[in-house]
Every structure is written in structure tokens, then in C-alpha cells.
Amino acid sequence: MARIELKDVTYRYPYTKSPALKHITYTFEPGKFYGIIGENGGGKTTLCNLLRGLIPHFYQGSLKGDVIIDGTDVRKWDTDELSAQIGYVFQNPFTQISGIKETVFEEVGMGLENLGYSEEEVIKRVCDVCELLKITDLVEKDPNALSGGQKQRVAFASIISMDTEMLVIDEPTSQLDPEGTEDVFQIIKTLKEEHKTIVLVEHKIDLIAEFCDEIIVLKDGEIVFSGPTHEILSNRALLEANATIPQAAIFGHAMADAGKPLADIPITIEEAERLVRERKG
Ligand SMILES: Nc1ncnc2c1ncn2[C@@H]1O[C@H](COP(=O)(O)OP(=O)(O)OP(=O)(O)O)[C@@H](O)[C@H]1O
Ligand SMILES: [Mg+2]
Known part of the structure; x- marks a missing residue:
């Protein structure tokens, strides 16, 4: 399932x-695709830590408000069970290894082993996912x-192999070249x-524009914009929140100006091509 409700959470x-x-x-x-954007230090990774239950199970500190995962308060979830439900690709791959x-x-x-899969199943899944990520030679x-x-x-491979229903993916392409990003x-x-x-979480805004159902914009630990992708990413006010908007939206605003x-x-x-063609026609 993986439905997560955050209610007035301050951490x-x-x-x-x-x-x-x-x-x-x-x-x-469940089943939706969320993009999280916003300035450096805005709280994106912290939100990921929260969704995956690392806050409060790994990070101490002060957590106020409710984090409800599939109807159960995060504080009551068992961490191993959570990791079987929610895969988390860390922003820094050096800490994930x-x-x-x-x-x-x-x-x-390793993750599959921890989940108790048979050796045969582990081998099969690892081979498949290594092929997918083009790391078979490694x-x-x-x-x-x-x-x-x-x-x-x-x-990324080690998380995908676990086939969780929910994935939290924090800047998966930061170390990759354009080809790796495309993969x-x-x-x-x-x-x-x-x-x-x-x-x-991804800074490459054109990719966010293409894939996400909803966008959350974080600034200084607060949600400053959220909602359907088109509505949010076409809003020029995002620039004032130090978030980027797609080139196509900048073009659209320039045309209007x-x-x-x-x-x-x-x-x-x-979309830009279609709208320009329609305007000409
Ligand atoms: N482990 C930590 N201990 C103390 N403060 C932290 C820790 N991790 C992050 N912070 C602080 O929390 C705030 C939010 O940081 P966070 O890493 O969530 O931002 P971010 O939006 O992911 O930034 P970036 O775009 O640089 O990845 C920042 O002020 C940061 O300094
Ligand atoms: Mg971050």
C-alpha cells in the first residue's frame, strides 16, 4: 500500500x-509519483528521511506532529518491516554502499538476503537488476x-532489487553523466x-516535468508550493522561492510578456511545440 500522511510535522x-x-x-x-524540489538546505533529504522512518528511528532530535504510514504511527513501525515496504536511494551513494x-x-x-530470500532467488534477481543498471561487468x-x-x-540496483511498493529516491543522477541520467x-x-x-528529489527540472504527478516545493523547511505538476511548474513565483522552472515555462512567460x-x-x-503550432494555425 504505502500511504503516508504527514500532519503538522516539525522536526x-x-x-x-x-x-x-x-x-x-x-x-x-499509493501509486502516485511525487517530485520534491527546492533550494539547497530546503529540507528535501530530511523529508525523505522522514518518509522512510529514519526519522525518528535512526536520527534522534525532536519530532512533533504525526507521521502515519499505512494507518500506523511511524513510531510504532518496526524498522526492518519499513525497509521491506519502502526502498530508499540515498542522495550520497558513498554512504549507501x-x-x-x-x-x-x-x-x-544484501537487502534481499536480509529479507530472507533463497540463494537461488537472490542470484536471479541480482543478475536481472545488474543487467538493467548496466553494471553486469562490475x-x-x-x-x-x-x-x-x-x-x-x-x-540504485540494490534498492530496485528489493521490489518494494514505494521508493524514495534522493537525487539519483547527481554523479551521473547525461547517458547515465537517461538510463x-x-x-x-x-x-x-x-x-x-x-x-x-531531483534538480533536473525537465525530468521532473515529464514524470511527476505532483510537485512539492520546499524552502527553509516549509512547503511553499504543492499540487499537480503542470499547475506548480508553470508558476513563475517558484523562481522567488529559489526553485527552477522548466525552460519551456520560461519561454511561455516570455511570449506572454x-x-x-x-x-x-x-x-x-x-507542449511548447504544440502550443506554438496552434498559435500559428
Ligand atoms: N544530520 C544532520 N544533522 C543536523 N542538521 C542537518 C542534518 N542533515 C541536514 N541538516 C540540516 O537540515 C536542513 C535541511 O537539510 P536537507 O539536507 O534536508 O536539505 P536538502 O533540501 O536536501 O539540501 P540539498 O539540496 O543540499 O541536498 C539544513 O539546514 C541542514 O544543514
Ligand atoms: Mg538533499
Whole structure:
């Protein structure tokens, strides 16, 4: 299922003065795809930590308000059970790599092993997911000796292999080149088609525009904008919140400013092309 309700959640990390998240109220519905954007230090990763239950189970500090995961308060969830429900790809792949496995193969299979899958099933799934992430040639390598981009693929593989219903994915392409980014987004597209619940933090706004159902914009620990993707990403006020809007939307606003408005503000290149054609026609 994986329905997560946040009710007036305020969270402060230990030994810090001001909260990293303030008065967050939002419901994440199963099967939907959420994009989280906003300035550096805005609270995106902290929100991911909260959704995955690392707050309060791993991070201490002060948590106020309610975090309800599938009807049960996060405080009452068992952490192992949570990890079987919600996969989490960390922003920093260096911290995701366990450091205790000698090969990429073992690293990718570790989560499955912990979930109690048979050896046969582990081998099959690891082979499949390594092929998907194009890391089959790395399976015998030491995970600690990989490049940032390779680590990012391995970290992603180890989470996907667990086939959880919900995925929280924090900047999965930060270490990747354009080709690697495209690969990861193709996989995310497949996950969307499988109706997984997905929460994605990503700075590449054009990718967010193409994939997400809803957008949350965080600034200084607060949700400053949220709602359907088109409505949010066409709003120029996002720029004032230090968030980016797609090139296509900037173009749409420029046309309007020049007294040549399109019928709507586009957020993807395809939309922009269509609206321009319609305007000419
Ligand atoms: N482990 C921690 N302990 C104390 N403070 C933290 C910790 N992690 C983050 N913070 C603080 O919480 C606030 C939100 O940080 P967070 O990492 O959630 O932002 P972010 O939106 O993910 O930023 P970025 O775009 O740089 O990844 C920041 O002020 C940050 O300094
Ligand atoms: Mg972050």
C-alpha cells in the first residue's frame, strides 16, 4: 500500500537550533509519483528521511506532529518491516554502499538476503537488476573501489532489487553523466508504469516535468508550493522561492510578456511545440 500522511510535522536534528522541517502537512497516495524540489538546505533529504522512518528511528532530535504510514504511527513501525515496504536511494551513494561486502554482486544482493530470500532467488534477481543498471561487468569488483557514478548505479540496483511498493529516491543522477541520467530515468519510468509509489528529489527540472504527478516545493523547511505538476511548474513565483522552472515555462512567460501569449504556459518542449503550432494555425 504505502500511504503516508504527514500532519503538522516539525522536526529538528539533534544539536541544532532551528527545525529542518516546519509544519508539514501532506498526504502521499499509493501509486502516485511525487517530485520534491527546492533550494539547497530546503529540507528535501530530511523529508525523505522522514518518509522512510529514519526519522525518528535512526536520527534522534525532536519530532512533533504525526507521521502515519499505512494507518500506523511511524513510531510504532518496526524498522526492518519499513525497509521491506519502502526502498530508499540515498542522495550520497558513498554512504549507501555498506562497506562490508567484497563484491558488487554481494552488495546488490544484501537487502534481499536480509529479507530472507533463497540463494537461488537472490542470484536471479541480482543478475536481472545488474543487467538493467548496466553494471553486469562490475559484479566481481570491490564496491568501495568504484567511481561515484558506478556507486550510484550499484546503490540504485540494490534498492530496485528489493521490489518494494514505494521508493524514495534522493537525487539519483547527481554523479551521473547525461547517458547515465537517461538510463536511470528510463528505469524510473518503468517503475512508474508498474504503479509504484515514487518520491523523487531531483534538480533536473525537465525530468521532473515529464514524470511527476505532483510537485512539492520546499524552502527553509516549509512547503511553499504543492499540487499537480503542470499547475506548480508553470508558476513563475517558484523562481522567488529559489526553485527552477522548466525552460519551456520560461519561454511561455516570455511570449506572454512580449504580448504574444500562448494558450497555456507549457512545461515540456512537446507542449511548447504544440502550443506554438496552434498559435500559428
Ligand atoms: N544530520 C544532520 N544533522 C543536523 N542538521 C542537518 C542534518 N542533515 C541536514 N541538516 C540540516 O537540515 C536542513 C535541511 O537539510 P536537507 O539536507 O534536508 O536539505 P536538502 O533540501 O536536501 O539540501 P540539498 O539540496 O543540499 O541536498 C539544513 O539546514 C541542514 O544543514
Ligand atoms: Mg538533499
